Amino acid sequence: MAKLPLHTKLAIGGICSFVFGIGFGWMAFPKILRSQIKKQIALKPGAEIRDMWSVVPFPLDFKVHLFNVTNADEVQNNGAIPIVNEVGPFFYDEYKEKVDLIDREEDDSVIYKQRVTWVFNKEKSGPGLTEDTEIVFPHMMMLAIIMATVKEKPSALGIVGKGLNSIFHNPPSLFMKMKVGELLFTGLPVDCEVSDFGGSAICSVLKEEATDLIEERENFYRFSLFGAKNHTIQPDTLRVLRGTKNYKDVGRVIEWREKPEMQMWAGPPCNQYNGTDTTIFPPLMGPEDDIVSFGAEICRSLSAKFQQHTVTKGVKTLRYTAELGDPSTDPDLKCFCDTPDTCLTEGLYDLRQCVGAPIIGTLPHFYLTDKKYLKLVKGLNPDPEKHAIVMDFEPMTATPINGRKRLQFNMMIGPVDKVKLAKNLPNCLLPLFWVEEGILLGDEYVNKVKIVYKALMAVAIMKWLNVLGGLGMCGASGYLYYKNRGKESKLDITKVSPQNSNRIGSGGEEKKWQQMNISTIQAATVPPNLDRD
Numbered sequence: 001m002a003k004l005p006l007h008t009k010l011a012i013g014g015i016c017s018f019v020f021g022i023g024f025g026w027m028a029f030p031k032i033l034r035s036q037i038k039k040q041i042a043l044k045p046g047a048e049i050r051d052m053w054s055v056v057p058f059p060l061d062f063k064v065h066l067f068n069v070t071n072a073d074e075v076q077n078n079g080a081i082p083i084v085n086e087v088g089p090f091f092y093d094e095y096k097e098k099v100d101l102i103d104r105e106e107d108d109s110v111i112y113k114q115r116v117t118w119v120f121n122k123e124k125s126g127p128g129l130t131e132d133t134e135i136v137f138p139h140m141m142m143l144a145i146i147m148a149t150v151k152e153k154p155s156a157l158g159i160v161g162k163g164l165n166s167i168f169h170n171p172p173s174l175f176m177k178m179k180v181g182e183l184l185f186t187g188l189p190v191d192c193e194v195s196d197f198g199g200s201a202i203c204s205v206l207k208e209e210a211t212d213l214i215e216e217r218e219n220f221y222r223f224s225l226f227g228a229k230n231h232t233i234q235p236d237t238l239r240v241l242r243g244t245k246n247y248k249d250v251g252r253v254i255e256w257r258e259k260p261e262m263q264m265w266a267g268p269p270c271n272q273y274n275g276t277d278t279t280i281f282p283p284l285m286g287p288e289d290d291i292v293s294f295g296a297e298i299c300r301s302l303s304a305k306f307q308q309h310t311v312t313k314g315v316k317t318l319r320y321t322a323e324l325g326d327p328s329t330d331p332d333l334k335c336f337c338d339t340p341d342t343c344l345t346e347g348l349y350d351l352r353q354c355v356g357a358p359i360i361g362t363l364p365h366f367y368l369t370d371k372k373y374l375k376l377v378k379g380l381n382p383d384p385e386k387h388a389i390v391m392d393f394e395p396m397t398a399t400p401i402n403g404r405k406r407l408q409f410n411m412m413i414g415p416v417d418k419v420k421l422a423k424n425l426p427n428c429l430l431p432l433f434w435v436e437e438g439i440l441l442g443d444e445y446v447n448k449v450k451i452v453y454k455a456l457m458a459v460a461i462m463k464w465l466n467v468l469g470g471l472g473m474c475g476a477s478g479y480l481y482y483k484n485r486g487k488e489s490k491l492d493i494t495k496v497s498p499q500n501s502n503r504i505g506s507g508g509e510e511k512k513w514q515q516m517n518i519s520t521i522q523a524a525t526v527p528p529n530l531d532r533d
Contacts, residue, residue: 037283037397037452041250043110043242045103053251053280054101054112058445059093061438062118064184065364066090067379067431068135072175079415079426084379087135090180091124094437096279099233103242109254111239117231118185131181138175140432141190141223142168143411144357145202146422150414151358157418163198164421167191174421185230187214187222209356225433236296240277247283251276253294264299264353267335274301278405281398291320291391298361298407299354300336302389310392312401313446317392323368324349324361345370348429351409363387364408364434376428399449401441408434 043050065088074080098112120131142164149160164171167190182188190213192203206213206221212228213221236257243250253273254260262271275292276282285291291304304320311317327333328343336350337343344350347369349361362369367382374380392402410429416422441449 034284038247041247041280041283041397042244043240043250043280044244049280053098055097056095056279058442059095059119061124061436061440062092062094063089063436063438064092064433065435066135066137066180066183066433069137069175070379072136072173075426076173076175076421077424079424081426082377082379082428082430084377084431086379087126087133087180088129089126089436090129090131090133090184091121091126092118093121094118104239108242108245108249109239110242111237111255113233113235113237115231115233116229118226120181129180131179131184133180134177135180135183136175136177137183138411138430138432139168139171139188140225140357140411141188142171142421143174143413144359146174146416146419147358147411147413148352150416151352157416159198159201161198161419161421162196163200163202164419166194166196166199167202171421174425182224184225185227187216187224187227190221190223192219192221211356238277238296243282250282251280253277256294256296262299265335266337269332270300270335272301275303281393281400283396283398285318285393285395285398287318291322291393298349298351300349304389304391307390312392313441313443315394315401315446315449317401318395320391320393322389323347324363345372348373358411360410360412360429362408362410362429363389364406364436366408366429366431373429376426377431380431394449396452397449399441399445400439401446401449402439404436404438406434406436408432 040047041049043053065086067084068087069075069082069084071080071083075082095117097115099115100111100113102111103109104111122130145160145164146157149157169191178188190203190206192199192206194200194203203219210223212223212225214224214228215221237255238253239255241249241252241254253276256262256273261268261273265271273294275294278293278295281291281293287306287309289306292301293304294301302322302324304322307319307321309316310319324347325333326346327336327348328345334340334343338350344360347362347366351357351359351361363382364387365380365382366374366377367384367387369382374382387406388404389406390402390404391400393400409432411432412428413422413425413430414427415425
């Protein structure tokens with residue numbers, strides 16, 4: 001069998017290399033990678049992602065910033081504009097785990113409860129701050145009882161005023177000096193060992209409805225912001241889809257408190273569960289996709305929108321940001337209003353139906369909030385770098401490399417004539433505290449994410465080498481083909497001249513032949529290099 005010429009071999013090799021680079025690098029490998037990511041993200045029992053989703057293997061950052069009221073006496077007695085200064089952060093390591101998991105194969109879902117544990121971290125807290133740090137702060141339970149009564153049953157204000165004096169032993173002010181540890185975890189005393197009608201009535205409601213009370217002994221409790229929830233299994237269940245049938249459904253909430261939708265708001269958009277449970281998100285996202293999650297602690301879903309491309313810890317990420325919206329102008333948020341005509345304005349979210357207290361949620365320092373509220377309090381300085389909700393996601397795996405969820409808790413206050421403690425309060429939205437729950441993924445887990453990028457980079461290098469190499473080989477083949485084709489078509493003309501000879505004629509005379517030029521056509525010889533092939 002005749003050997004193939006070199007230019008033919010080069011052409012065949014180049015075409016194969018080019019087709020492989022295109023077929024595998026641009027078509028086959030992306031499909032294989034996407035298929036593997038879709039499979040790995042599913043919350044199947046025994047899967048690595050399921051284990052990490054169930055028990056976060058590292059603590060989250062939980063920071064608490066408290067607003068110390070520097071002119072409490074003037075606010076209490078003269079209705080002065082509150083002047084506050086932020087004290088914090090008080091840093092806690094936050095451990096989250098999902099417990100009592102029940103898988104439901106029939107609808108590809110899993111039901112769970114949650115337990116959260118906070119551990120104070122002095123080293124990461126603000127300079128010199130400990131849980132023994134003292135601040136001047138409003139007694140949130142007393143203030144909440146008064147303002148809730150104003151809103152829901154103003155005719156009972158007289159009784160409530162007397163009951164508060166009984167339970168809290170005739171407090172001189174709604175503002176008091178307290179240790180941060182007491183406010184956040186160990187608790188302030190709530191004495192229900194009382195017999196008067198007002199005190200008994202208040203305690204009866206607190207025992208039935210308050211979720212932030214820790215019972216120290218019979219009829220004696222302590223109130224704190226987080227103590228009752230610390231290292232306890234919360235009773236509310238969540239049911240989310242596992243994503244084994246459709247990767248886009250992974251983590252999507254379909255039931256909370258055993259109900260397919262909430263019933264506390266005025267309309268369907270607000271009562272629906274939209275998005276995931278905030279701990280996992282569908283992979284293969286792009287800038288055109290919103291990040292939607294349901295926050296059980298605030299009883300609503302939030303949508304974060306793409307802001308910009310970023311690089312976080314050496315990983316290309318997409319940055320998303322979220323805000324609370326404006327229920328007074330957004331028709332989809334109108335259902336958060338008490339009535340269609342009594343809506344809060346931009347950046348304010350009424351948490352009363354969710355937490356059972358007259359709390360208004362905003363972003364920290366009233367960032368992206370109606371400017372009029374900033375004029376009623378001194379000491380706030382909104383800054384998007386410090387106070388915005390931001391999340392940096394690796395888009396291929398939807399891994400949050402960096403995230404900062406922030407929310408400030410405030411209370412709308414004003415003068416209440418029938419309650420001596422609140423008779424001279426100013427009209428304002430009083431900032432109380434704000435929290436930040438955050439994550440900056442450790443190098444161990446970032447490196448796992450980078451494996452995907454290393455594979456993509458290796459394939460990218462390979463596919464371009466194959467494509468460019470194939471094109472180069474095809475170019476070399478064409479060059480050799482045309483070069484050799486020229487040699488094969490060239491004519492080699494050789495002039496042959498026979499030797500002159502004298503012939504003896506018949507008469508003994510020498511006869512001279514006329515010289516002849518004979519031209520012959522000779523095939524060109526095969527070049528040695530081609531002959532070797």
